[in-house]
Amino acid sequence: MKPAAFDWHAPTLLAEALALKAGHGEAARFLAGGQSLVPAMNFRVAQPAVLIDLNRVAVLDHLGFEEDGTLAIGALCRYRRLERDAEVARRLPLLAEALAEVAHPQIRTRGTLGGNLCHADPASEMPAVMLALEARLVLRRAGGIRQVAAAEFFLGPLATALAEDEMLAEIRIPPLPPGSGTAFLEVARRRGDYAMMGVAVVLRRGPDGRCDLARIALCSAGPTPMAAPRAAAALLGQALEPAAFAAAAALAVQEIAPMGSVQASPAYQRHLAGVLLPRALARAAERAA
Incomplete structure (x- = not known):
């Protein structure tokens, strides 16, 4: 057409x-x-x-770390540039790991992170990763600017907090706390398809060996990217071991609200979340060590 x-x-x-x-x-x-x-x-x-x-607005095409470790990503920054940046992979491995799962190389060469977030597809990987990384989105309008937390930006399927005269101009991702481990896992029918379920996690092992920081976010798990705050809170103070991961996954399955798709029923999506989360948490804990 x-x-x-x-x-x-x-x-x-x-x-x-x-x-x-x-x-x-x-x-x-x-x-x-x-x-x-x-x-x-x-x-x-x-x-x-x-x-x-916007492709001739050069000021929107930037990528770089600031003095405090914040990563500033312009709205026109292509996926491929992010995916290939060695410093992004070193400082924010969760972002680099998830980017490799987004669609296909041809799409990543042209597509932008800013456009993806504005599209706000709850099955997309990047909105969930932004939740896990506690990103802030810089919204510009003629004569004004404001920042919105990723958790407040996504309002529903293909719906965001952008006003009709606003533009998403920049994505700002704070540095990970020292000693953090991260992981991203998803299940898709074929590589490059939308995930039937995807999970992004951030963990930190405290001085006593127990978890002192946890964040969990999921895609294809509801009408927006879904955080699982109860599951994350249940990990705090716990030894980073399989029993704690299984208990957190059981809570997360209760927190999400998958809508189903032509590829997976809501029940199957919940099952996938229960399988993927312990694996992702174990991987993040190993990396935190």
Whole structure:
């Protein structure tokens, strides 16, 4: 199919892009990699009257660590650049590990992290990883800027906290606490397909050998990326061993709300969460050691 007719703008300045969005509001959509938006337009699921192509706005294409260890990722940063960055892999291995599971190399070469987060598909890996890493999202509008925690950004399937005149301009990921271990695991019908279930975990082993920090997030587990705070809290103060991991997984299965898909029923998705979480927690604990 072909998309409905639209006007196309290709600004070179961020201020120009924001002014266009302010002027057109809900009728306009930002275009970055186009890996989600263009197919939706071709099927006429999305029919924006105006496309604001951001690919010439150079200020949005950046990637780097700041003095305090925060990773700043511009909205136009491609998956492939993130995936291949050695410093990202060293400092934020959870991000690098999960990126390798996103779609296929051709899509990762063109797609952007910012576009993925704005699309807000609950089956996608990156929103769950942002929860586990406690990322903050920088939202810009003409004359204003605000930051939103990842936990507050995703409101529902394909729905976010972005106002009609706002742009996601940057993703900010704080450094992992020293001594942390992380892991990402998923099950998909085929490599590159959406995950039937995916889990992202962060653990830290305290001086006494017991867990003193835990974060758990899941994709394909509900209408948004799902955190499992009760399961994470149950690990605190516990020895990092299989019994604690199994108990935490049992709690997490109760916290999620999988919606099912053509590939997996909600019951099967819960089963997968119960299988994947102990494995991911064990792997993160080993890495924390």
